[in-house]
Amino acid sequence: MYTTKSLKKLALLGAIGKPLKISSTEFMHHISASSKTAARVLKQLEEDGYISRKLVAGGQLVQLTNTGIELLKKEYVDYQQIFCKDYADLELYGHVITGLGEGQYYIAKDGYMSQFRDKLDFKPFPGTLNVRLTDQSSQMRDNMDFLQPLIIHGFSDGERSFGGGKCYPIEIEGIKGAVIIPDRTHYPADLLEIIAPVKLREMLGISDDDEVKIVVKNPQKCK
Known part of the structure; x- marks a missing residue:
């Protein structure tokens, strides 16, 4: 009580x-x-x-x-x-970096891909774009915790188990995508993994150290 x-x-x-x-x-x-x-x-x-x-x-x-x-x-x-208050979307800025190359393996798994299609309304390109937030945006990163995430459930493929995570719909330089945060992750809080229906590096013409704008969409905004 x-x-x-x-x-x-x-x-x-x-x-x-x-x-x-x-x-x-x-x-x-x-x-x-x-x-x-x-x-x-x-x-x-x-x-x-x-x-x-x-x-x-x-x-x-x-x-x-x-x-x-x-x-x-x-x-x-x-x-x-x-x-249903009209809270603003969250704008973050960061620089593109090279990741560990694990994203392609995990995202391509049917157990994840089917959930991404159902909950994000797009089929992700099998890979992630890694962005390290600027100092100012890193301080604002915690505001994502106040937004309602899309839950991605863990699963087993019969040989091993795969953990769950959370997704936050975003737009990166105008392209629809999502930030994905595994329940168990070794990445620091200022590093974002982004999925999208296209290969973002090619579509946006970006490479390491280029700055990008990420708009985290607020699902609680009134329609």
Whole structure:
């Protein structure tokens, strides 16, 4: 009952990114509950992994964990879907780099290709374009977490299992495509893998170090 409400209050009080000192007596006013209930709620949030907590003189130091932050992000996305606000698309800039060459092998798998066709409405070229974001765009990259992704499910081909991931529809220099983020990836956050129905290097006439503009489309925008 109190989980998301309490996490939201703690976040508003500043418990994201740094510890917040607060007592149960103080916290009870923020969740309209008794001091005993407030203490129990904080203890439960800690046990569930949503916050870290350290008892100190005069109260406790509380900070949201990544699990707690992700829960609030999911709530944010849900509210976007409910109220359908006209949030802007996300514009990112980066430079083309040479990848490890793994994209062609994975994308060509039927288990992935069929999902891409169904969910993205295009058949991807068997390969990815790798783009390293500029410093400014890298800082904006986390805003993608507030957008609703298209889920790509894992599968087995009878010999080995392949993991799932997320897709975000985009336009790159006006061409329809998608950023694909595997659930298990060794790539840093500032590196994007992009799929499209065409070979982007040839279609756009780009090569390593060229700058490109990527517009991440917001599916919650009102029609």
